[in-house]
Amino acid sequence: MLFCSLMEIIKEEPITNEKAYQILAKQKQLSYRAERTKKYLEKIGFIKNSDEILKQLVDLGIELEKAIMIVNTMPKTNDEVRAILEKDYTPEIGKKVLEIMKKALSSEK
Known part of the structure; x- marks a missing residue:
């Protein structure tokens, strides 16, 4: 017998990989898909303290969704x-973004 649970989407917003991992880590029981997502995030890694880096990118004038993409993909070029x-x-923006990311990635090690 197959069961399906329906969930209502209350709010939709882009989040960093760190935030997604924190949400999943708090859950006591995860669905198969959520567990796979958590393992994927552990495998690819994410920047800790991403909120601070996100703020720096937004302060450069980068829109929030693109700043989140930068934090999640960790560009190096x-x-x-x-x-x-x-x-x-x-x-100029590219250079500043790379400086912020280089500093963030070096502090992770």
């Missing part, structure tokens, strides 16, 4: 930053 920011990309 200008091309990677350009792909995320698209039309909002400038060489």
Whole structure:
């Protein structure tokens, strides 16, 4: 017998991988999909204290959704930053983003 539970979406918002992991880690019992997501996040890793980095990126004038993508993908090159920011990309912003990410990634080690 197959059971299906329906859940109502109350709020939808983009979140960092760190926040997603924290939410899943608090749960006592996870569905198969949630457990796989948690294991995936453990495997790929995520930046701790991502809220601080997110604030720095938003302070540069980067919109929140794109800042979250930057934090989640952890870009290491200008091309990677350009792909995320698209039309909002400038060489100055790209350089600042890479400096922020380099500092964040080096403090993780």
